Each structure stands twice: as structure tokens, then as C-alpha cells.
Amino acid sequence: MTLKESTVRLSEEQIRYYHQNGFLAIPAITTPEEVEHIREIYDRLFTEKTGRDKGYQFDLAGTDEDDKESVLPQMLRLTQFVPELKDTLFYANAFAVTRQLLGPDVQYWDDHAILKPARIGAETPWHQDQAYWSPQHDYNSVSIWMPLQEATMENGCMQFIPGPEQGILPHHTKDNDPRIHALVVDQIDTSRAVACPIPAGGATIHHCRTLHYTGPNTSDIPRRAYILGFGDPPKERAVPYDFPWNATKKLAAAERREAAAKKEQQNS
Ligand code: NI
Numbered sequence: 001m002t003l004k005e006s007t008v009r010l011s012e013e014q015i016r017y018y019h020q021n022g023f024l025a026i027p028a029i030t031t032p033e034e035v036e037h038i039r040e041i042y043d044r045l046f047t048e049k050t051g052r053d054k055g056y057q058f059d060l061a062g063t064d065e066d067d068k069e070s071v072l073p074q075m076l077r078l079t080q081f082v083p084e085l086k087d088t089l090f091y092a093n094a095f096a097v098t099r100q101l102l103g104p105d106v107q108y109w110d111d112h113a114i115l116k117p118a119r120i121g122a123e124t125p126w127h128q129d130q131a132y133w134s135p136q137h138d139y140n141s142v143s144i145w146m147p148l149q150e151a152t153m154e155n156g157c158m159q160f161i162p163g164p165e166q167g168i169l170p171h172h173t174k175d176n177d178p179r180i181h182a183l184v185v186d187q188i189d190t191s192r193a194v195a196c197p198i199p200a201g202g203a204t205i206h207h208c209r210t211l212h213y214t215g216p217n218t219s220d221i222p223r224r225a226y227i228l229g230f231g232d233p234p235k236e237r238a239v240p241y242d243f244p245w246n247a248t249k250k251l252a253a254a255e256r257r258e259a260a261a262k263k264e265q266q267n268s
Contacts, residue, residue, distance in 0.1 A: 001086040006096035018101055021162035022210035025196040029097070029146055029203040030090040038090065039148040041082050042224055046073055046115055050081050055257030060114060061122040063179045064252040071122040073115045074181070078226070085111065090201075091228060094144040097205060098230035102140060109141050109229035114214075116156045116225075121217030123156070125184040130208045131171040132183060134234070135241035139208050141231020146203045148224040155223040156214040157197045158204045161188070166209060171245045178250040185211060 008029055010018075018024040030038075044050075051057055056077060059070035079085045086108070098106045114124065130139055151157035174182040188211065196204050206212055208231070217223045 001083065003095070004087065004089050004092035006092045007089065008093040008097060010097055010100050015100060018205065020164065021160070021194075022165060023158075023160040023162065023194075023196075023204060023206040023212070025158075025198055025202065025204045026097075027199060027202045029093045029144070030088065030201050032201060034089050035148055035201040038085070038088065038226060039224060041078070041085065042113060042115075042148060042226060045075060045078060045081065045113070051075065051077075053256060054260040055253040055255075056080070058181060058251070058253035060124065061174060061180065061182045063177065064181070069117075069120070071117070071120055072124065072182070073117070075113045075115075077111060078113055079111050090146055090226075094203070094228045095230055097144065098142050101142060101205070102230075102232060105232055106141075106230045107233060109231045111226070111228045113224070113226050116214070116217035116223040118217060118220050118222050121156060121223060123216045124214045125174055125182055126161075126188045126190070126211055126213040127171060127183045127185055128168055128209045128211055130168055131185075131243065131245070133208075135243045135246070136237055137234035138237055139231060139234050141208045141229055142205050143208070144203050144205050144228045144230070146226050146228075147198060147200055148226060149200045149221060150197070151202075151223065151225070152197050152219070153195060153215065155217045155219040155221065157195055158206075159193045159195045159213045159215070160204075160206060161190070161192055161211040162194055165207065168209060168241060168243075169211075171243075173245055173249065178248045179252065181249075181251055181253070183245060
């Protein structure tokens with residue numbers, strides 16, 4: 001990969017705001033031309049359902065059957081399929097901004113995309129990202145969330161509960177249905193929620209334990225978001241967390257992943 005030269009620098013005030021609130025919104029993290037370019041790649045990957053057979057694509061908020069339209073299609077690791085996504089200005093700026101917020105040791109962590117189809121795109125329930133991850137590790141990371149069109153209240157812009165860093169709160173699976181990927185925090189006071197409508201190619205940045213949410217897409221255009229994750233290397237915990245909400249999952253995407261891995265093993 002070729003890391004471009006970054007063009008975004010956070011002000012002292014923005015850095016202070018992030019540390020006080022656990023999130024930050026910025027009006028531009030790349031150029032309109034690059035948004036256009038990424039959107040073409042993005043639409044192709046979703047139209048072709050790239051990687052679905054290996055568990056890289058699934059319905060985040062539904063039961064994810066092959067013959068059912070997804071209400072919240074998600075794709076993991078787009079860079080695995082299109083490595084040039086790491087050569088983007090978005091990547092360079094996201095990396096630079098994360099270094100400003102978390103320090104010089106941060107590394108690329110992952111990337112994913114969440115698409116809310118026009119009119120039927122479901123909400124992403126209130127959650128903390130770390131609730132999805134390994135209970136054996138501690139994380140210090142951020143997600144840089146970039147919409148590929150304007151993000152509004154109508155199509156599902158990001159919303160956050162501002163506050164200083166906190167521990168991981170109890171979560172449960174959406175509808176208590178183990179086939180559904182999405183987690184929901186058990187208790188939430190949304191009276192202090194801050195919505196962040198931003199232009200195409202803007203970004204919100206949030207810590208892995210900041211509570212966040214996006215509403216359903218009631219508009220006539222798809223809401224496309226592409227997310228890069230950067231952070232410190234995960235640290236192994238002496239005593240693992242207890243995340244009972246992940247123990248009961250029965251995800252079709254996990255089964256597809258395992259079946260694909262088994263097939264690959266047989267072929268090698
Ligand atoms: Ni999240």
C-alpha cells in the first residue's frame with residue numbers, strides 16, 4: 001500500500017472535545033472525487049454480495065437468510081477484496097487523526113461498511129462497539145465513520161451519548177433472537193443524545209466504548225457508510241470480561257465462514 005500524505009489536522013479544541021465526549025464530527029475527511037470513487041467500489045461489492053459465501057457480508061439487523069432481503073447489509077474487511085482502499089486519502093486522514101487522538105502507536109485495526117437501503121433500512125440499535133469483541137482483551141480504538149452521501153436524521157446519521165470514557169455496559173441480542181447479529185445496550189437514557197448530520201465525505205469519530213446509534217432510513221436514497229478502525233494493539237486481560245450476550249449467538253454468517261474454511265482446508 002502507499003500511504004498518502006494527510007490533509008486533515010485536528011485543532012486543540014477538537015481534540016479536547018473528543019476526550020471530553022468520546023466522539024467528534026468533522027465536515028471533511030476526503031475530497032468529493034474520492035467519495036465518488038469509493039461509492040462505485042462500495043456499490044459493486046454490495047451488488048455482487050462479495051464475500052457473503054465466506055461470512056464477510058450479512059444482515060446486521062435481520063435473520064440473514066439467503067433468500068431474504070437484508071434490512072441492514074453489512075460487509076467486513078472491504079480492504080481484503082479491494083486493497084486500494086488503503087491507498088485512499090480517507091485512509092491517510094483517518095490514520096493521522098487517530099494518531100492525534102490516541103498517540104503514535106496506533107495501527108490499522110479493521111474496516112467495514114453498513115448500508116441502509118432506501119425506505120427499508122433498519123435502525124442500528126444503541127450499543128458500544130467493544131461489546132461485540134473478544135472478552136479476553138482490552139481495547140483502545142476509534143472508528144472513523146464516513147457517509148458516502150449526506151448523512152441526515154432521515155437517512156440514519158450517527159447519534160452519540162456524550163461523556164467521559166466508561167466500562168462496558170450489559171447488552172443483549174436484538175429481539176433476543178440468537179440469529180441476529182446486532183446488540184442492544186440493556187439500559188439507556190437517550191435524553192442527552194447528540195445527532196451528527198454531516199456532508200458526504202465528512203466523518204464522525206468515536207471511541208470503542210462510546211454509546212452510539214443510527215436511526216432507520218426513511219429517505220428515498222440508500223445511506224452508505226464506510227468505517228475505518230484504528231487503535232492500540234489489543235491487550236490480553238488477566239481476567240476476561242463476561243459477555244454472556246455473545247455466548248448464545250447462532251449466526252448464519254458464522255456458519256458460512258466455517259463451511260468456507262472447511263472447504264478450503266479440504267482443497268489444500
Ligand atoms: Ni458501532
